[in-house]
Amino acid sequence: MKRSKNIAVRNIAGKPLRSAVLVILAALLSLTVCAGTLIVRSLRSGLDSLEARLGADVMVVPKEASQKQSFENIVLQGSTGYFYMDKSLMDKVTGRDGVGKSSPQFFLASASAGCCSIPVQIIGFDPDTDFTITPWIKRSYGGELGLFDVVIGNDLNAFVGDSIKFYGVDCRVAAKLDKTGTNFDTAVFTNADTIKQLIRASLDLGMNSFESLDPDNSVSCVLINSDGTRSPEEIVNDINVHVKKVRAFRTGDMISGISSSLSGVSDVIGVMIAAVWLLGLVILLLAFTMSVNERKKEFAVLRAAGASRGKLASVVMQEAVITGLAGSIAGALLGIAAIVPFSKAIENALGLPFLTPDIASAAVPAVMSVLLSAAVCALAAAVSAVRISRIDTALILRGDN
Amino acid sequence: MKKNATATVLQVIILVLCAVMCAGSKLVFHACGAKDDGSFMTCHWAEQALFGIGCALAASAVIMLIVRRPKTKSGVALGMIPVSAVYALVPGRLINLCMMTDMRCHSVMKPAAMILGILLAVICAVYAFVTRNDD
Numbered sequence: 001m002k003r004s005k006n007i008a009v010r011n012i013a014g015k016p017l018r019s020a021v022l023v024i025l026a027a028l029l030s031l032t033v034c035a036g037t038l039i040v041r042s043l044r045s046g047l048d049s050l051e052a053r054l055g056a057d058v059m060v061v062p063k064e065a066s067q068k069q070s071f072e073n074i075v076l077q078g079s080t081g082y083f084y085m086d087k088s089l090m091d092k093v094t095g096r097d098g099v100g101k102s103s104p105q106f107f108l109a110s111a112s113a114g115c116c117s118i119p120v121q122i123i124g125f126d127p128d129t130d131f132t133i134t135p136w137i138k139r140s141y142g143g144e145l146g147l148f149d150v151v152i153g154n155d156l157n158a159f160v161g162d163s164i165k166f167y168g169v170d171c172r173v174a175a176k177l178d179k180t181g182t183n184f185d186t187a188v189f190t191n192a193d194t195i196k197q198l199i200r201a202s203l204d205l206g207m208n209s210f211e212s213l214d215p216d217n218s219v220s221c222v223l224i225n226s227d228g229t230r231s232p233e234e235i236v237n238d239i240n241v242h243v244k245k246v247r248a249f250r251t252g253d254m255i256s257g258i259s260s261s262l263s264g265v266s267d268v269i270g271v272m273i274a275a276v277w278l279l280g281l282v283i284l285l286l287a288f289t290m291s292v293n294e295r296k297k298e299f300a301v302l303r304a305a306g307a308s309r310g311k312l313a314s315v316v317m318q319e320a321v322i323t324g325l326a327g328s329i330a331g332a333l334l335g336i337a338a339i340v341p342f343s344k345a346i347e348n349a350l351g352l353p354f355l356t357p358d359i360a361s362a363a364v365p366a367v368m369s370v371l372l373s374a375a376v377c378a379l380a381a382a383v384s385a386v387r388i389s390r391i392d393t394a395l396i397l398r399g400d401n
Numbered sequence: 402m403k404k405n406a407t408a409t410v411l412q413v414i415i416l417v418l419c420a421v422m423c424a425g426s427k428l429v430f431h432a433c434g435a436k437d438d439g440s441f442m443t444c445h446w447a448e449q450a451l452f453g454i455g456c457a458l459a460a461s462a463v464i465m466l467i468v469r470r471p472k473t474k475s476g477v478a479l480g481m482i483p484v485s486a487v488y489a490l491v492p493g494r495l496i497n498l499c500m501m502t503d504m505r506c507h508s509v510m511k512p513a514a515m516i517l518g519i520l521l522a523v524i525c526a527v528y529a530f531v532t533r534n535d536d
């Protein structure tokens with residue numbers, strides 16, 4: 001094998017264990033920054049995506065549903081579950097002062113979808129009045145949804161034109177939505193007529209817990225936007241005081257729980273990154289100091305052979321930059337490989353909206369972490385480089401160091 | 402580092418990686434469990450295929466360690482590259498997985514198989530390159 005003439009490269013190759021430790025340390029620093037930044041960014045994108053999906057000021061649900069623990073996940077994130085209230089309640093709600101746009105939604109959880117034993121959430125909306133789901137669907141599908149046409153979330157493994165069976169009814173996949181990073185990615189959206197047919201089919205098969213339900217006279221929730229004369233808070237208070245059997249919520253308040261969880265996770269990640277960096281910086285400083293100390297005689301010989309003080313410092317700095325860059329690049333790649341492909345597993349584990357950036361966007365924190373980590377290695381080595389450039393050659397070679 | 406030491410380290414890494422690919426497909430990044438009626442979803446067969454290919458790769462890695470001739474070792478390493486590619490392609494491409502991509506087979510098994518398969522292929526290629534002139 002051809003041997004490099006560069007002293008720094010030969011030093012690195014000559015002490016593989018020491019070099020490997022430095023590379024691993026640099027990789028660890030880069031990994032924590034890259035993976036931590038990606039996680040925090042994905043959580044923030046997920047929350048933004050969730051906020052964009054809601055698009056209504058107020059949500060009104062049956063009172064019994066609001067007492068269930070899973071309620072927020074059903075309406076906020078598209079987790080599976082369903083509840084219904086009489087349509088007459090919706091008329092009472094929409095007749096209150098300050099209510100501008102309003103639209104009902106219908107929920108149904110499928111018993112199974114194709115090969116999977118896990119149910120999917122089916123969300124029905126009224127295309128004539130809807131103002132939350134339609135704008136989102138329009139980005140993926142320009143046409144009108146016909147009877148038994150469905151639009152599926154991005155995480156469902158089916159494609160446009162495929163047929164999906166719910167409660168024995170075949171539905172055609174009309175479009176596939178963009179990724180949101182929430183459970184809406186595994187939900188199915190359809191118009192009010194189709195979901196009423198599906199609810200009827202679930203009742204006929206005895207698989208719906210609301211046995212005496214009349215699909216034509218029931219809705220699951222009502223989404224409301226203020227007409228500007230009253231604030232969402234006033235509308236919520238008015239509905240909660242004057243309309244019985246329902247409960248109104250401000251969607252902003254519902255999201256605040258997720259937002260505070262996200263802020264907690266971000267803080268924990270921030271503290272972990274800071275701890276790893278502090279530890280890494282101390283270890284790197286020690287490693288470079290020890291590495292230079294044990295080679296004082298080598299450097300003294302080089303100095304005696306004619307190498308300038310700058311040359312000695314340059315050798316130490318080159319070693320640091322080479323090992324730092326190699327480790328940082330490996331760490332950043334590892335960070336991307338650990339976060340981007342496993343984003344769904346992380347989302348499931350955290351239970352929070354998680355929308356990973358695409359590879360091109362993920363490259364930004366990766367490059368940033370490589371530069372940062374390599375710079376820290378160089379900084380840690382700079383102290384040793386300055387010390388070695390000031391060595392007293394005669395003293396070292398005599399052994400009186 | 403001496404060339405022989407590099408080759409030995411790479412062989413050990415290959416063996417460990419193959420063992421992870423074999424045992425991991427059953428213990429760590431396995432597919433979804435059986436349905437309520439006891440039947441399995443398609444992802445189960447992808448898991449079985451991963452286990453089978455993982456066993457074959459682990460056997461090849463052991464052979465690589467046992468044989469003495471460097472050229473034979475390189476040949477085995479080169480032969481493992483396409484098998485690793487198949488390992489990476491089994492879940493989701495050669496064998497369909499479940500319908501929802503938030504299920505275990507999609508969120509854990511598929512990316513794990515992809516990363517391990519590619520990693521092994523790259524390390525085998527590096528091994529073959531490092532030992533290309535060995536006789």
